Amino acid sequence: MLILKRSNVLLGKQLLMSEPNCQKCGACCRALPSWDGPDIYVRLNRYDLDKLSIGEKEKHVVPFQDEYGAIAALGMVDRHCSALKGQVGCEVSCEIYENRPDICRAFEPRSDQCLRARDEAGLVFGE
Ligand code: SF4
Ligand code: SF4
Numbered sequence: 017m018l019i020l021k022r023s024n025v026l027l028g029k030q031l032l033m034s035e036p037n038c039q040k041c042g043a044c045c046r047a048l049p050s051w052d053g054p055d056i057y058v059r060l061n062r063y064d065l066d067k068l069s070i071g072e073k074e075k076h077v078v079p080f081q082d083e084y085g086a087i088a089a090l091g092m093v094d095r096h097c098s099a100l101k102g103q104v105g106c107e108v109s110c111e112i113y114e115n116r117p118d119i120c121r122a123f124e125p126r127s128d129q130c131l132r133a134r135d136e137a138g139l140v141f142g143e
Contacts, residue, residue: 042108043137059086
């Protein structure tokens, strides 16, 4: 569970009054500044991997396995998911949006994780 910083709490109050525009954000598709792990972004299970087209796999999937069922991962480029197009905080899109992994579909705008990602990216809500 994330511990909210004071700025997150303030942002949370603003979020209650405004709808996030994910196409002008993309903060959750970017590694946190503190990330020092491997150059992978989203871990993929068999179901996630099977949804991707051959071209999407060739372009974005990298070898990865873990003990929690991941059999591959989406790669990371310039410290963001390789499927993210555009510039975080400006105009962004997901190149595999129709076939994106379940964890991306489950990520909720206005959640604690959303607030943290935006805060870490230096984005003021409502921009
Ligand atoms: S961090 Fe929140 S507002 Fe930004 S793209 Fe992700 S879900 Fe949308
Ligand atoms: S697959 Fe799409 S939604 Fe998921 S992290 Fe990558 S760019 Fe973001």
